[in-house]
Amino acid sequence: MKIKKSYLGMIKAFPGGWDAMCGALGMSFDALQNRVYERRGQGVLVDTALQLQAFSGTTLFAEAVAASSGGTFVTLPTQMSDSNEMLAKKFRKVYVAIGTYADVFEKATADDLIDSLERAKLEAVADAMHRAVAELLSLTLAVYCPSEGKDGAE
Numbered sequence: 001m002k003i004k005k006s007y008l009g010m011i012k013a014f015p016g017g018w019d020a021m022c023g024a025l026g027m028s029f030d031a032l033q034n035r036v037y038e039r040r041g042q043g044v045l046v047d048t049a050l051q052l053q054a055f056s057g058t059t060l061f062a063e064a065v066a067a068s069s070g071g072t073f074v075t076l077p078t079q080m081s082d083s084n085e086m087l088a089k090k091f092r093k094v095y096v097a098i099g100t101y102a103d104v105f106e107k108a109t110a111d112d113l114i115d116s117l118e119r120a121k122l123e124a125v126a127d128a129m130h131r132a133v134a135e136l137l138s139l140t141l142a143v144y145c146p147s148e149g150k151d152g153a154e
Helices: 002-013 017-025 029-036 046-056 060-068 083-108 116-144
Strands: none
Touching: 002 017, 002 029, 002 046, 002 060, 017 029, 017 046, 046 060, 083 116
8 A cells, every 4th residue: 555655646646647647658648647556457567666756856756665574765965965964963863863752752652642643653753763763773874884785885
């Protein structure tokens, strides 16, 4: 379901919506709709999903794949001109996320029971906290391990 929502979000994010996205992909409206809604045995190919993502200027597909896999998508920094300020900003983001989690946790456990809405809030805040830590780690490694490749090998 997350994947389909990402398709719909990317189409919505593209200026002109469905019609414009169909034109950009070189597909008819029906062809795109059949793929997105998996009609007539069709589905969206990974290459097409990546095109949707590129055209929409979002990371929705990557986020959906990561979430469906039990992970979190982290956008890596593209410019490292002021790395110390960027690291400080990421640390502040982690502190804010931890504080938010603590606040939501206190409210959710005040009655010694976590209901489905409270659970959803805790999970959303925990995901944001995880993302903030992952971004901090990625940036730290990019700044202090510049000679290493993406796989960590020198």
